[in-house]
Amino acid sequence: MGVVVPFGDKEGGRASLAPLLELVADDMEKINETILAHAHSHVDMIPELAGHLINSGGKRLRPMLTIASALMFDYRGEKHVPLATAVEFMHTATLLHDDVVDESDYRRGRKAARLIWGNQASVLVGDYLLGQAFKMLVDTGLMEALRIMSNAAAIIAEGEVLQLAAQHDVSTTEDAYMQVINAKTAALFSAAAELGAVVAKRPAKEQEALESYGRNLGIAFQLVDDALDYAGEQDKLGKAVGDDFREGKITLPVVLSYRRGTDEERAFWKRVMEDGDQQEGDLEHALELMERHHAIADTIERARHYGAIARDALGIFPESTARNALVEAVDFCIARVS
C-alpha cells in the first residue's frame, strides 16, 4: 500500500493503459470533434462551462470502453463515435450535478464549474448535455442504445439519491455501499461497454458479457478511487489525500474501519464523519485506524475481486488486440494503487 503508479506509466511489466489508448486513438480524435460540435450553443455559457469540464484532462475511460468494445468486433461503421460521445456527455452531466449536490470545490484538480459559473448554471448545463446525449443516441437510430442509456440515467440518479439519504451514516453496511457505487459508477461503465456490442449487432450473450465486464470494472475502479483518496499522492490525482474524509463522504475504507473498530473508534468515526466535527490530527488518526484494520488493503482486495470477474467476462471472446487492451485496462485500474 502506498505506492501509486501514475497513469500511463509502464515499468517493470506493470499493467498499462497504453494498449487501450493506442487502440482507440483515432476514434478519440473524432469524439473530440463530436464533443465540440454538440456542446456548441449560441448561449455562450454552455460551451464555456461544458468546455471547462470536457477539456479538463479527464481520462475519458468510459467512451474508450465503447470504442474498444466495438473494435473488438471489427466494427467498421461510424456510429460508435456518437455513442461514445453520448456516454461522455452523460458522464459530464452527472459530474456537474454531482458537484452541486456535494458542494465540491474541486474537480480533477481544477476549480469546480459551480464555483466559476454558479450552481444554477451547473444544473442547467448538465441538463443541456443530457438532452444532447439523447439527441445523439436518437441520431444513431439504435433503440437498444437508447434503452441502455435511459436505464443508466435513471439508475445513476437513483443511486445519487440513495447516497444522499445515507451519506452521513457511518454504520452503512458494505452491501448498501456497494449498491450505491453499482448505481453511481458501475451503471455507466457497463452501459459504455455494452454499447460496443450493440453497435456491432452482436448476440445477447456477448452484449451481456460486455455489460458484466463494464459493471465489474466500474466497481473495481470506484473502490480503487476510494482507496486512493486515503493512500494516493496529491499531484498525480488532482485530488488531495483525504478529500472524501474532509467532505464526510462515507466510502468503503470508512465502512470497514467502523465495523471493525472498538466503541471508542466508532465514536471517533461518528464525530468526524457524521457530526463533521474535525480537528487537527483527525485525518492522521483515521489513517492509523484504517491501517490497523487493514481497511485500505481490503478495499483493494475487494477491487481485485471485481476486477477478476471483469476479466473473466471477456473470456468468451477470442483473443485479439482489443480484448487484450480491455483486460489490461482492468489490471491498470487496480495497479493505480498497490
Added chain:
Amino acid sequence: MGVVVPFGDKEGGRASLAPLLELVADDMEKINETILAHAHSHVDMIPELAGHLINSGGKRLRPMLTIASALMFDYRGEKHVPLATAVEFMHTATLLHDDVVDESDYRRGRKAARLIWGNQASVLVGDYLLGQAFKMLVDTGLMEALRIMSNAAAIIAEGEVLQLAAQHDVSTTEDAYMQVINAKTAALFSAAAELGAVVAKRPAKEQEALESYGRNLGIAFQLVDDALDYAGEQDKLGKAVGDDFREGKITLPVVLSYRRGTDEERAFWKRVMEDGDQQEGDLEHALELMERHHAIADTIERARHYGAIARDALGIFPESTARNALVEAVDFCIARVS
C-alpha cells in the same frame, strides 16, 4: 383587465377547459397510474418528493395535449398514455430544477420541494424523473417520439441557461424574451401536441400542424401567466400577485414598461429588478407604470396573437369533439385574464 376567470369555470359562454377535461378523463386516470408506477423506487425519497409535486394539483395541461391530439386522430392503441406521462415527467423534472435555479420558495401555492427535501434531492430526483421519461419513451418503440423529446429536453435547458444569463437585464428586448419562453415553455407544449400525431402515425404535415398548435399555445399560455402575475388574484393561482416582481424576474409586462418609460421610470425598473432594491410601495408603483403604458393589456394582446395562430394551425383538421376541445383550450388559456 383585472377579472380572473377561475379554472374550469364556464359562465356566460366563456371559454372553458371542460370539453378537454371530459375528452381525456379516462386516459388521465391511466396516466395517474403510470405516474405512480414509474415514480416508484426503493429509495423512499424519490416517490415522496416526486409525489409532492405530481399530486400538487397541477392542471396537467401538457399530457392532456398529447392525449387529445391522439384522440383527434381516433387513435385506439395504448401508447399515448406512456407518451403523455413522459411529457409530464419531463415537465416535473424541469420544475424541480427550476425551483433550485430560481431559489423559489413556493410552487403552485405549496412549499417548494427544495425547501422540504433540499436542493440536492430536487436536482437528483429531477434527473431520475428525466431518466424515467426516456425509459417510457423507449418502451413505446417510437424513435420519432424520442427525437422530439430529446430535442425538447436540450432546448428547454438551453432556454433556461439563456434566461439565467439575461434574467436581471431589464433592457432585454422583446425578441430575446420571446426566445426564452419559446424554449422554456413552448418547446414542451409543442412536443406534447406533436406526439399525438406521432403515435397515430399521421403524415408530416399534420404532425407539423400540431407542433405549431402546441408551440403557439405554449407562448400564449406563458404570456398570460406573466400578465396574471401582475393582474391575478392570489387564491385562484396559488401564486401571489407580484411574485415575479419580488424575484426580479423579467417578464413581458416589465420589458414593455421599461421600453415605453421615461428615464426616471427606467431608473426605477433598474433599481427594483436589477439591483433587487425593493421598498414599500414599489410593487404598487410598478403596477401604476404598467397601467400607464398598457403593458399588461398589451401582453395579453400578444398572447391573443399567438392564440390565434394556434387555433388556425388546427384548421386543416376536420371538425370533431377533440379538435373543438383543443381550440377551446386556447380560448380558455387566454380567458384566464381578460
